[in-house]
Every structure is written in C-alpha cells, then in structure tokens.
Amino acid sequence: MLMEVVRKGHEIQSISVDGSESDSLSRQSCTKWIPTNEQARILRDLYHTYGVRSPSVEQIQKISNRLRQYGKIEGKNVFYWFSNYKARERRKKRLSADIPSSSNTTTPPGACSSTTSTLALSQLSAPADASFHLSAMAVCWFCDVGSNATCFPHGPHVVGQMGSSECPGSVLMEKRYKVYLYCELLYVVICYEHATIS
Amino acid sequence: MLMEVVRKGHEIQSISVDGSESDSLSRQSCTKWIPTNEQARILRDLYHTYGVRSPSVEQIQKISNRLRQYGKIEGKNVFYWFSNYKARERRKKRLSADIPSSSNTTTPPGACSSTTSTLALSQLSAPADASFHLSAMAVCWFCDVGSNATCFPHGPHVVGQMGSSECPGSVLMEKRYKVYLYCELLYVVICYEHATIS
C-alpha cells in the first residue's frame, strides 16, 4: 500500500505503512526527519485550523504519537516543526508588513505598524528602571564602602549626598556609619521594590 | 551515529587547532557570543562530569575567566549557557519519555540529575526567577543571614568584574543578569555588614 504519492522522494522513506517501522531499508541517510505528506498535512492543519502554535510537552507527545502511524517521528520533530513554522510565518508577515512605510513619512501614532507592539514599554519600564537605579546606587555605594572609594569615579556622590549634613567628605566617613547608611539604603530598596510589585 | 555533532559551520572560526585557536576572527560582526570548540567542550564537561548546573556568580566568574583564554567570553554567556543547557536537557528527557509503544523506552543517561551537589561554593539557588521575586529573596536572605550568621569576608571583587568588561553600572548589561548579580550582591553586602558590625 503505497498511499497517494504526490510529493517527491520523501515518501520513499516511510512508504512502509503502519506497524512495520522498518525504515531500515532505503535508509538513504538517516540524517534528519522528513515529514510524510500526511504528517505535514496534519501539522499544518493543527496550526491553521486549530490554532496550535507552541504546544506543550504533553501536546507534543500526543501529536507525535498520533503521527507515528504515518511514519517515524519523535517528539522533538514536532517541537521543532512548530517552532520553525511559527517563526517563518511571522517572518513572512513581517516582511510583507513594513513595505508600505515608504509613502508615509510620519509614523502613525499607535497604528498597527508591523512587528512587535511597543505599548508595553511605557507600562513596564518605569518601575524596573527606578529599581535598577537604586540597584546601581547600591552597587556604587557598596563598592565605595568595600574598597574605600576606588572603583567608580561617580560612586561617592551618593554617599556624599546622604551624609552631607555632617561629613561633606565621604572619604573620611567612618566605616561604621557607612554600614549604617547602607543598611538604610538596603531597607529603602527592599521596601521600594516591595511596594512597587504589590 | 549520534556523535554529538558540533555545528560544522561554527568550526570555521576555530577549526585550526583544538587547543589554542583564537576565536578572534569570528566573522559576522559577532552579534552574539559563539563558543569555540574548546569552550563548548569545557562547558559540557563541567555540566556532565562535574555536575555544575546553576553556578553562582563566583563560579561564573571563575569559569569565564578560565575560558577566556580560548576566546572572548563574558560572565553572562556562561550564565545563559548553563541556563539553556539545563533547560534543554530537561526538555529532551521529558520529550523522549513518551512513546508508550515500547520502542525507544530506554532511559537516556543522566538518570539522577537532581543532585546539584559538589563544588558549589554557594548554596544559594540562582535567583533567576524574576524581578518581582527580588524583594522576597532579599528579605529571606537578610533574615537568614541575620539568624545564622554565616559570613564570609571579601566583598568588592564581585562587583569589580562588572567594571572590567564594560562601563561601571553598565546600562548594556541585561536586566536578567543584572538582577542575578544584584541578588548575589545583596547577599554579599549583608554578610559583609554583619561581619563588620558584630
């Protein structure tokens, strides 16, 4: 039973129907998996008709088990198939989407102009940036404390500001006090991040 | 048949000699890090032979410093490499765990991979979760340190590495890796502070 052969030589490897997976003969280089016509059809159907995009491990196992009746197949083949197909569909769409930009000089605000929507940036960046500024402060300040001001040229100013009421020169600041201030800073950082997330 | 298969094309950059090739002329404008053969071999060896899974910052620094003799490399490359390799090993195992119909049921090597033991200098789990776990982790670490009083000296050299590869407080450093470094930094600082005050 050779099933309908439409597609070229790929069929040869899996021509043996059901059961006997004796791919053995005709092996012609077992380098990579090549889907049979039926496998490819079902995969595309899953993608376009049923909207499968990035199946979970369980789904992958189900799919590969089902497709095994049409030829040798592994879970990773299904995994890679969906990964590649999705990526290439996206690329095709992306290439065809950015062409019309030639005529219009000004980018329409908020328009569905191709590629990844950028609206997330404005929403998410603020807290993260702020917390990382605090992180940077902590890093700079710690470096100053730990090595007595040698690492970062612009590090000490943080300390200088914090202790400006008493010791304008941060270098002379007592280590104990630095640690104390750093505890305060840590507390602020932690509280800030906690408040930001919550 | 399954012989490892090391990406032929990449070998071009380091095909010369196994031991001493300079990645150097890794063409294509080096948009991203591509491990040399020797680097990849050592990394896999660390993973499989020495059981390294989620190395701490200190380990990452040591590894990347050691691997630098074989080509350009940063700490974050090592960080991502272990992250990816571990995740993909796990997924491979999960995907190949199916196949109810006997064939290929042989469990691949690496049965008990849950060890995570050995040469781990730090027992800290890699804080790779996300930024929203940062505060919780920091608090936990703080409490843990405060009660257990496990301290170790030295502080600055951890952050010192940051400045060596790029600008201090580098904006270029990826957020993920920054969070990772920052979490470790918090721990170091707290220990340092605890040791200083006590």
Added chain:
DNA sequence: AGCCTATGAATGAAGG
C-alpha cells in the same frame, strides 16, 4: 555541476 529553495535542527539571548 551548480546554485537555490525549503526546512529540519540547534542555540544564544531574553522574558515571565
């Protein structure tokens, strides 16, 4: 014989 295209496989980087 020699490209060319489609596509399987792999992996660095990053997000959540």
Added chain:
DNA sequence: CCTTCATTCATAGGCT
C-alpha cells in the same frame, strides 16, 4: 525553572 524569539547552520531535492 519554563517558554519564546531570532538567527543561524545543515541538508534534501528540485531546478537549470
């Protein structure tokens, strides 16, 4: 930890 994305390598088969 687990996905997701983008890019790249590798190769089979068709075309001229």
